[in-house]
Amino acid sequence: MSGVAIDTDGSGRDMLSSIQRFWRVLGTGLGFVPVGIGGVLIFPVLNLMVREPKRRRTIARDLVQLTFRCIVRSMCALGVFQYETKGLERLERRGQLILANHPTLIDIVFLLAFVQQADCIVKARLWRNLFTRATVRAAGYIANNEDSVQVLEDCIASIRDGGNLIVFPEGTRTPADGGITLKRGAANIAVRAPCNITPVRIRCTPPMLVKGEKWWRLPAYRSHFHFDVMEDIDIQPFLANSFGKALAARQLTGYLHKFFS
Numbered sequence: 001m002s003g004v005a006i007d008t009d010g011s012g013r014d015m016l017s018s019i020q021r022f023w024r025v026l027g028t029g030l031g032f033v034p035v036g037i038g039g040v041l042i043f044p045v046l047n048l049m050v051r052e053p054k055r056r057r058t059i060a061r062d063l064v065q066l067t068f069r070c071i072v073r074s075m076c077a078l079g080v081f082q083y084e085t086k087g088l089e090r091l092e093r094r095g096q097l098i099l100a101n102h103p104t105l106i107d108i109v110f111l112l113a114f115v116q117q118a119d120c121i122v123k124a125r126l127w128r129n130l131f132t133r134a135t136v137r138a139a140g141y142i143a144n145n146e147d148s149v150q151v152l153e154d155c156i157a158s159i160r161d162g163g164n165l166i167v168f169p170e171g172t173r174t175p176a177d178g179g180i181t182l183k184r185g186a187a188n189i190a191v192r193a194p195c196n197i198t199p200v201r202i203r204c205t206p207p208m209l210v211k212g213e214k215w216w217r218l219p220a221y222r223s224h225f226h227f228d229v230m231e232d233i234d235i236q237p238f239l240a241n242s243f244g245k246a247l248a249a250r251q252l253t254g255y256l257h258k259f260f261s
Contacts, residue, residue, distance in 0.1 A: 017220060020079065025216045027078030028209075031071050031106075036131040038067055043134035053140065060138035061117050068113035081208065081222050083110070087229035090198055091115050094162045097193065099186050100200035101260045102168040105209035107202055110227060111166050119163040121151065148185070155189045165189070169256055173211035180261050187252035190235050191245045197233040199259060202226070233259070 043060065050056040075081060091098065091114055098115065100107060112118050121142045126132045136143075142154045158165050169186035190197050203226045206219040235252060242248035 020222075021218060021220065023078065024080045024218050024222060027075055027080040028215060028218065030078070031075045031080070031109075034067050034071060035135075038063070039129075039131040039133070039135045043138045046138050047134055056138055057140040058117065060135070060140070061119075064112055064135065064139055065116065065118065068109050071109055072113050079222055080218075081204075081225055083225035083227065085114070085227045085229070087231075088114060088227070090229045090231075091164070093198075094164065095159050095195070096164045096198045097159055097186075097190055097195050098164060098166045098198045098200060099169055099256065100166070101174060101180065101202050102170050102172065103174050103202055103204050103207065103210065104225075105173065105215065107168070108166070110202075110225065111200070114227070115164050115166065117162075117164060118166055119158045120166045121155070152185070152188055152192065156193045159189075159193050159195055169253075169260070176207075176210050176212055180257060182253050182257050182260070184249050184253045187249040187256065188245075190252060191239060191248045194235060194239065196235055197256075199230045199233055199256075201228040201230060201260065203228075 042063070046056060046060060046063075050059060072083070076083065094117070098111070098118075100111060108120065112120070119139075119141060121144045122132075122136050124143050124145045126136050127143055142151060142158065144151060155165055155167070167186045167189065169182040170180060171183045171185070174180055186197075189195075204223050206221070206223055208218050208223040209215055233255075235248075238248045238252045238255070239245070242251055
C-alpha cells in the first residue's frame with residue numbers, strides 16, 4: 001500500500017497567522033480602553049478638584065503623556081507594532097510648532113507620548129463625546145471650531161506660552177493612495193507666531209489604521225513605525241522673500257507639501 005503524504009505546513013502557518021492577527025486586533029482594541037476610562041473616571045475628578053486652569057492643564061497633560069506612553073508600550077508588548085525613532089531629542093524643547101504627516105489613526109498617540117506638555121487641535125465633536133470631553137477640557141486642548149481666526153489665535157498663544165503644539169497640516173489622515181493635500185492653517189501659524197517648524201516624518205509599513213479602514217482590519221503581520229524628527233525649518237526666508245504674511249503662508253505650504261510628499 002503506497003503512503004499518502006499529508007502536508008500540514010500550509011494550514012499550520014495559516015492558523016498561526018490567524019491567531020497572531022486576532023491577538024493584534026485584541027491588543028489594538030485594548031489600547032483604546034484607557035482613553036475611555038480616563039475620560040469617564042479620572043479627568044472629571046481632576047476638573048472638579050483642581051480649579052486653577054493652568055495647574056489643571058499641566059497635570060492633565062502629564063497624565064495624558066503617561067497614559068499614551070503606557071498604551072504604546074503595551075501595544076508593542078502585545079505584538080501590535082514595532083517602532084523606532086530618530087532625532088527624538090529635538091522634541092525636548094518648549095514653545096515648538098511640531099508638524100507631522102498623518103498616515104495612521106494612532107500618530108497622535110505616539111506624538112503625545114513623546115512630547116512633554118503637548119498641545120494639539122482636536123475636533124469639536126470630541127468636546128461633546130462622553131469619553132473624551134473631560135480629558136480635552138482638563139488638558140486645555142484647542143477646539144477646531146468654525147471660528148478659524150480664533151483657532152489661529154489660540155494656536156499662536158499656546159506656542160508663545162511655552163506649549164508644544166502638534167499639528168497635522170493635512171487636517172485629516174492621508175488617503176490610502178498616499179496622496180497628500182495640505183491646508184494652509186499650519187503655515188499661517190508659523191508665519192504669524194512667528195516660529196520655526198519642527199517637522200516629523202512618520203512611516204508605517206505595512207499600513208495599519210489608515211483612513212477608510214475599520215480599526216480591526218489589520219495587516220497580515222505587525223507593522224513597523226518609523227518617526228524621524230528632522231532639523232527645524234527656518235521660516236525667515238519665506239517671510240523675507242514674500243510680500244505679506246498671506247503670500248509667505250502660501251509659499252511655505254507649497255514647500256511643506258514637497259517636504260512631506
